Amino acid sequence: MAQTSPLKFAQSQPDHARAGAIMALNGMFDDMDALGVLRHAVTELLPADLAIVSSFGADSVVLLHIVAQVDRALPVYFLETGKHFVETLAYVETLKETLGLSNVVALRPDPRDIARFDPDGTLWETDPDSCCHIRKTEPLDATVSGFGGWVTGRKRFQTTERGVLPHFELTSDDRIKVNPLAYFSDADITTYKLKYGLPEHPLYNMGYKSIGCAPCTSVVAEGEDPRAGRWRGLNKKECGIHFDFNGAIAKPMAAQELNLYKDGKFIADPFRAWAEGDDPGSVRYTHIPLPVFLANREAVLANPHPVGLLVSPGDNVELVRDDLGRFASVAINFPGFTDGRGYSSARLIAERYGYQGELRAVGDVLADQVPLMARCGITTFLVRHEPTKKALADGKLATVDLFYQPVGKTEVPVGTRPFLRRAVEKV
Ligand code: SF4
Structure with missing residues (x-):
């Protein structure tokens, strides 16, 4: 039987009550597997009010496989920045077909922003925060503002900053971020892919362990942090779509x-x-x-x-x-x-x-x-x-x-x- 979400009781309550409800929810689902977390979010917490955001990167297939088990018609948003590897674009089509996802939507940057701020396509070199902002944060903000929450594929093991990631987060704009894979380890990801025979991203076996836009992604050496190949050499670890208040990404x-x-x-x-x-x-x-x-x-x-x-x-x-x-x-x-x-x-x-x-x-x-x-x-x-x-x-x-x-x-x-x-x- 589905568990009733404590957050339902806290809707329209003060912030501290909602924050407390989220903590209770995380307590209830601490031992729940990823499928259970997502199923609760989709059927109980935010029915018809939840979006999936996927990069179609190296690990994305695991979350998308879980999504397909809950509802193949759930909206899955892909940030089509215009800077992806051709292999990633091909992989989007592969996963749509393999998993039967019927509602994958590409979110593209506003052409006026590109013309104004990045006319020659090199903003990533001089100001990657702003590049991510116009190519990712802005298009995503405009879309998720229509939903009560969204699902991410983030995992605790990926970076130190993500080391305390819970299953459910309350954001400053009163939305809920759901992280079904929060507790997955690197080995869990590999095991899951093998267990279900899921197709790998074409670049994964070439040493790309975390895959984003082509200019900002490089091969990761054995033993390195899987995300070390993202924005290598720059003091940047996130694209901005997961930041809040004080971590706010620059709007150019x-x-x-x-x-x-x-x-x-x-x-x-x-x-x-x-x-x-x-x-x-x-x-x-x-x-x-x-x-x-x-x-x-x-x-x-x-x-x-x-x-x-x-x-x-x-x-x-x-x-x-x-x-x-x-x-x-x-x-x-x-x-x-x-x-x-x-x-x-x-x-x-x-x-x-x-x-x-x-x-x-x-x-x-x-x-x-x-x-x-x-x-x-x-x-x-x-x-x-x-x-x-x-x-x-x-x-x-x-x-x-x-x-x-x-x-x-x-x-x-x-x-x-x-x-x-x-x-x-x-x-
Ligand atoms: S990852 Fe790089 S190319 Fe992609 S939006 Fe961010 S800065 Fe631009």
């Missing part, structure tokens, strides 16, 4: 303008400035001014999209201390070279409140200020001043050796013994 609003200095390079800024008439409850990738946030706190906290906070001189950051974790980015406004109040705000947010997200400087950001800003915990700089851009790009910034107002634990004030004075790290 202005790919042609590489004004945001982050992690040692200039990239397109995914955020835009707040505009009059914006709705704080539905804006995306926008820095909401602190007073606007305070006046609309409930609406912003309920906004499912990634948003940032704009702190200007005179704003009392103490008032948002407990809400900082909600923001994917906090922007400190430096309206003029002589106004130093932003430094104090940055230090409070970074040092005292322990904010872990992106802390950026906006406004009058000049080369001489950047090292001082970095000392206060600012990691990202929105730069419009061309000489400053050049200085950052060339790594030619002044260092700070004398501290009248020391920060952190390594700086000592001017006048103390010279051997105690240390220069801060270069930005």
Whole structure:
């Protein structure tokens, strides 16, 4: 007999009740096999309201075989990024036929996004986060927003980050992600494929253990993490479709303008400035001014999209201390070279409140200020001043050796013994 989902009792309940229901659900299904998890999700939890998302990669056949046992007509969405190996496209057809899947739908990027942000098809080289965003996250968002939840093929063993993956997750936009294979090991995948005689991805036996877009996938050596071949050499492990709030992937609003200095390079800024008439409850990738946030706190906290906070001189950051974790980015406004109040705000947010997200400087950001800003915990700089851009790009910034107002634990004030004075790290 089907088990009743505890989540059903928690629908329209406060967030903590829903979160508790998800925990109860995970407890109930901790020992359940993947087929049982998916069957419960399809028949009890979200009947006719669940989408399957598959990359048709190296392991996808296992989840799709389980899907076929529950309902061959379930919608299966394939992110057709336009960058796949031809072998992957052929494999989609093979699995449709072999498993009898009758509702496989290809999701393609918006041609206007491609024309605007990636006209020559090389965005993956310069800004893979934005490339994944327009080719994967945006098309998927538009589709799954019509469903109460979606099913992924993620597994705990794949990466450290996925090491605690549960069967059911509640996302910040109030959807449920179902991960029937969460507890599968690498060996379980192999055993399952052999047991049911399932066709391998044509590239699997050539050393491709995790297969995504062709430009971002490479062969994995014996003993390497199976996903080590994805975005090799880049500090990137996920395409963004599984991120939430603070892991928000960049939305390229202005790919042609590489004004945001982050992690040692200039990239397109995914955020835009707040505009009059914006709705704080539905804006995306926008820095909401602190007073606007305070006046609309409930609406912003309920906004499912990634948003940032704009702190200007005179704003009392103490008032948002407990809400900082909600923001994917906090922007400190430096309206003029002589106004130093932003430094104090940055230090409070970074040092005292322990904010872990992106802390950026906006406004009058000049080369001489950047090292001082970095000392206060600012990691990202929105730069419009061309000489400053050049200085950052060339790594030619002044260092700070004398501290009248020391920060952190390594700086000592001017006048103390010279051997105690240390220069801060270069930005
Ligand atoms: S995996 Fe690579 S090519 Fe594919 S969307 Fe992401 S960055 Fe672009």
